[in-house]
Amino acid sequence: xxxxxxxxxxxxxxxxxxxxxxxxxxxxxxxxxxxxxxxxxxxxxxxxxxxxxxxxxxxxxxxxxxxxxxxxxxxxxxxxxxxxxxxxxxxxxxxxxxxxxxxxxxxxxxxxxxxxxxxxxxxxxxxxxxxxxxxxxxxxxxxxxxxxxxxxxxxxxxxxxxxxxxxxxxxxxxxxxxxxxxxxxxxxxxxxxxxxxxxxxxxxxxxxxxxxxxxxxxxxxxxxxxxxxxxxxxxxxxxxxxxxxxxxxxxxxxxxxxxxxxxxxxxxxxxxxxxxxxxxxxxxxxxxxxxxxxxxxxxxxxxxxxxxxxxxxxxxxxxxxxxxxxxxxxxxxxxxxxxxxxxxxxxxxxxxxxxxxxxxxxxxxxxxxxxxxxxxxxxxxxxxxxxxxxxxxxxxxxxxxxxxxxxxxxxxxxxxxxxxxxxxxxxxxxxxxxxxxxxxxxxxxxxxxxxxxxxxxxxxxxxxxxxxxxxxxxxxxxxxxxxxxxxxxxxxxxxxxxxxxxxxxxxxxxxxxxxxxxxxxxxxxxxxxxxxxxxxxxxxxxxxxxxxxxxxxxxxxxxxxxxxxxxxxxxxxxxxxxxxxxxxxxxxxxxxxxxxxxxxxxxxxxxxxxxxxxxxxxxxxxxxxxxxxxxxxxxxxxxxxxxxxxxxx
Numbered sequence: 050x051x052x053x054x055x056x057x058x059x060x061x062x063x064x065x066x067x068x069x070x071x072x073x074x075x076x077x078x079x080x081x082x083x084x085x086x087x088x089x090x091x092x093x094x095x096x097x098x099x100x101x102x103x104x105x106x107x108x109x110x111x112x113x114x115x116x117x118x119x120x121x122x123x124x125x126x127x128x129x130x131x132x133x134x135x136x137x138x139x140x141x142x143x144x145x146x147x148x149x150x151x152x153x154x155x156x157x158x159x160x161x162x163x164x165x166x167x168x169x170x171x172x173x174x175x176x177x178x179x180x181x182x183x184x185x186x187x188x189x190x191x192x193x194x195x196x197x198x199x200x201x202x203x204x205x206x207x208x209x210x211x212x213x214x215x216x217x218x219x220x221x222x223x224x225x226x227x228x229x230x231x232x233x234x235x236x237x238x239x240x241x242x243x244x245x246x247x248x249x250x251x252x253x254x255x256x257x258x259x260x261x262x263x264x265x266x267x268x269x270x271x272x273x274x275x276x277x278x279x280x281x282x283x284x285x286x287x288x289x290x291x292x293x294x295x296x297x298x299x300x301x302x303x304x305x306x307x308x309x310x311x312x313x314x315x316x317x318x319x320x321x322x323x324x325x326x327x328x329x330x331x332x333x334x335x336x337x338x339x340x341x342x343x344x345x346x347x348x349x350x351x352x353x354x355x356x357x358x359x360x361x362x363x364x365x366x367x368x369x370x371x372x373x374x375x376x377x378x379x380x381x382x383x384x385x386x387x388x389x390x391x392x393x394x395x396x397x398x399x400x401x402x403x404x405x406x407x408x409x410x411x412x413x414x415x416x417x418x419x420x421x422x423x424x425x426x427x428x429x430x431x432x433x434x435x436x437x438x439x440x441x442x443x444x445x446x447x448x449x450x451x452x453x454x455x456x457x458x459x460x461x462x463x464x465x466x467x468x469x470x471x472x473x474x475x476x477x478x479x480x481x482x483x484x485x486x487x488x489x490x491x492x493x494x495x496x497x498x499x500x501x502x503x504x505x506x507x508x509x510x511x512x513x514x515x516x517x518x519x520x521x522x523x524x525x526x527x528x529x530x531x532x533x534x535x536x537x538x539x540x541x542x543x544x545x546x547x548x549x550x551x552x553x554x555x556x557x558x559x560x561x562x563x564x565x566x567x568x569x570x571x572x573x574x575x576x577x578x579x580x581x582x583x584x585x586x587x588x589x590x591x592x593x594x595x596x597x598x599x600x601x602x603x604x605x606x607x608x609x610x611x612x613x614x615x616x617x618x619x620x621x622x623x624x625x626x627x628x629x630x631x632x633x634x635x636x637x638x639x640x641x642x643x644x645x646x647x648x649x650x651x652x653x654x655x656x657x658x659x660x661x662x663x664x665x666x667x668x669x670x671x672x673x674x675x676x677x678x679x680x681x682x683x684x685x686x687x688x689x690x691x692x693x694x695x696x697x698x
Contacts, residue, residue: 109540110489110506114498115514116165117144117442118322118486119262119275119361119434123152124170124238126217128438129178130210132454135440136179137168137242141249141257144442152454157441159448160570161514163485164493165256166249166442168242169275171264172290172297174217174228176238187225194226207455218393230289230296239289243282250281252494261290263321265299269393270332272339273324274304274357275434279499280317287315300340305352320502322359322432325369326411330391331402334411334427336418350418350426359502362408362509362688363433363484365444365452370654370688371409374400379594380610381578381656381684385481385511394470412691413582413590416648419695420584430505430547430690431652433484433512442485444512446683447623449482449663456480460671463664463679478679482663483511487687489545505547508653510687515574516566519546519653521692523553525560530635535564546653547690552697553645559694563597564635565655565687572657573630574600575614575684579638583649594654597638600631616659618682623661623669630658646696653689660685 100106121128122136134152135143143149146162181188181198188194193216200209216222228235242259249257258277265272278285291307293299308319326333338345362369367387376382390397404410408431415427435442439457443450449458456462456477463478487508490501501507508517518535522543529538539562544550550559563577576599582592596611603612617626634655643649665681668674675681 103534108491109536110491110501111536113487113508113516114164114256114490114493115485115487115510116163116167116256116498117434117437118167118258118260118277118432119169119324119364119436120166120440120442121170121262121436121438122168122440123179123182124176124242125262125438126171126174126177127214128170128440128453129182130213131438132206132210133439134182134454137170137245138248140168140440140442141166141245143440145249145255149441151441151450151457152439153457153459155458157443157448157450159443160445162255163442165258165488165498167258167260167275167277168246169260169262169277170242172261172292173264173294174222175235175261175290176241177226177228177234180234181226191224191226193221229294230292236289240286243286247282250495254493256493256495256498258495258499259285262324263291263293263304265293265301265304266392267299269391269395270330270339271324271326271328271392272299272301272332274301274321275324275361276304276308276319276321277499277502278317278319279495280315280319281495284315284317302349302352305356308356318499320359320499321357322361323357323429324436325361325364325366326406327367327369327387328390328392329406330396330398331405334405334414336405336414345418345426347422347424350422350424353426354424354428358430358505359432359507360408360411360429361434361436362431363481363511364436365480365483366436367479367481368483368511369406369408371407372403374403375407375410376592376594381654381686384686385483385683387475387479389473389475390470394468394473394475397473408688409580409582409592412650412652413584413592416582416584416590416650417588420588420648425693428693430502430507431509431688432486432488432502432507433509433688434486435484444482444484446482446512446661446663447666449666452480458667458670460667460673463667463673463675476676476679478664478676481511485510485512485514487514487517505690506545508546508687508689511685513568513571513657513685513687515568515571515655515657515687516564517653517655517687517689518562518564519689519692520544520562521548521550521559521651523550523557523559525562525637527637529562530564530637535562535635538562544692546692549693549695551694553643553694558639558643559651560637560639561597561651561692562637563653564633565598566633567657572625572660572685573627573632574634575630575656575658576600576611577634577636578654578656579651580654581640581642581649581651583644583647585647593642595638598634598636600629600634614658616682618659618661618665620661620665620681621669623665625658625660627658648696649694650691651694652691653687655687657685659683
């Protein structure tokens with residue numbers, strides 16, 4: 050043992066000698082007794098200065114990764130019925146930057162590869178449509194299966210699709226056409242899904258997550274969740290997705306139980322991302338639990354807080370940040386609205402439903418519930434994703450491949466109804482080319498991205514890949530914004546997006562370090578705003594939008610608002626110029642209305658200058674006249690995950 054100890058000391062002495070200008074022998078002398086190390090030698094071993102290379106030793110994320118957490122392929126029954134022929138492998142190939150041929154025979158390629166993708170085919174009847182389209186004998190032996198197959202062979206695919214969706218919603222799927230989770234056909238489709246992700250996954254370069262969409266839609270009210278596994282196929286293949294039809298359930302509580310059982314069984318990890326709530330007709334963020342007359346309780350709040358760390362704030366079926374009815378003083382609230390009804394438009398929208406559908410109002414109600422229950426069920430971060438049913442995560446305005454394969458690029462897709470029920474109609478032009486998830490992960494792996502999602506260090510974008518930072522604390526100074534590396538101060542002095550601050554030290558006010566850099570091939574930036582929500586002493590919630598950084602020399606008006614940035618869009622030619630706006634914005638902002646006794650949240654919203662919408666690109670490319678009511682330009686944007694402030698108990 051003595052000889053072993055001396056060898057260790059000699060090795061340590063050599064290391065000390067290498068780091069100092071003393072000899073190994075002298076270094077060993079200083080180390081033989083822990084009390085004999087002098088300060089001068091110790092200072093040389095532990096230098097006060099950081100490494101010369103500013104990137105050496107960094108343990109925080111240095112760039113965002115962009116991806117899609119919500120994409121469907123032909124394995125989803127509705128996607129297949131509406132023409133999708135691309136499977137999970139095709140979806141991953143496209144996301145990795147390969148050129149593919151779309152289901153309508155058009156070449157398609159992203160401007161730049163994505164960093165990650167989750168194929169989230171619907172949980173119920175997964176894999177049915179590819180088998181029907183291929184004429185699988187057991188499906189053709191069923192009268193309904195034979196009917197739909199013959200209709201497709203006769204060129205009546207559209208009518209067959211409608212009939213299939215209607216029959217499924219009416220519970221008419223029985224026997225071989227019902228792919229229940231215990232059937233060989235269903236398990237085979239799930240194994241193919243897992244295998245496709247395993248084959249596409251390239252740690253360090255591209256992350257292919259295993260996932261699915263739990264498709265709860267009782268009464269046509271959209272309560273879908275995208276379920277994402279942190280794990281590889283060895284664990285994910287031990288289960289099959291949780292369905293809404295028996296033996297599954299359409300109650301989110303039961304999904305959360307399934308998630309807990311998965312983790313207990315496999316030792317793995319899983320999370321759920323709530324679908325944007327604008328088609329839930331007031332059920333996505335309830336105060337009264339759907340199906341009961343009871344207010345949500347602490348168990349609901351704790352369980353939802355545990356499993357649903359993120360919310361899909363924007364996607365093809367509209368934007369979910371806020372609504373003009375809820376935020377009448379927010380001049381940017383009227384953005385890509387879908388507010389006519391529930392998912393199938395069978396029930397029209399009423400204004401009393403809106404509060405329980407949008408992110409900002411949910412965050413405010415979360416403060417109320419935390420005050421009452423001690424837990425905030427709506428303490429979620431933000432992501433955007435596509436919800437494309439084409440197998441193509443393509444939502445750039447000039448490269449938009451639509452919601453379904455029936456709405457891939459074509460001269461009439463803007464004028465064709467996307468959904469119709471009586472006098473409630475959503476036109477094709479109303480679909481939104483959105484969005485992507487930005488994730489601040491330390492590396493491009495399943496584990497690192499999943500962990501970043503769990504800590505809510507994420508943001509949503511409507512498509513552009515802008516870089517957005519958002520830090521909160523109590524000690525940021527103006528000088529922290531005068532640097533090319535704001536994250537050094539950001540992490541050292543506070544918390545990133547998704548974090549918590551508070552209670553406030555005596556005499557301190559929350560400060561926020563914000564930074565945004567334009568998409569390298571996109572538009573300049575208009576402004577960086579901070580949205581604050583808070584709960585007052587009487588239990589009422591409030592909100593305020595603050596402009597904290599903006600381009601040019603604009604000054605706030607008498608109403609405190611920054612004037613519009615201007616507009617360079619030429620709709621007819623579907624062009625714009627970056628002669629206005631700024632390539633980057635950075636600032637430190639202090640809350641001027643802070644009350645240390647009030648619960649609050651803050652999140653960032655970054656807006657680009659106006660640019661042409663996909664409808665303008667289509668009108669130019671196809672030489673068509675768009676509907677007069679169609680939106681032709683827009684201001685793309687990003688929403689950060691919030692930072693929450695809690696007062697002292």
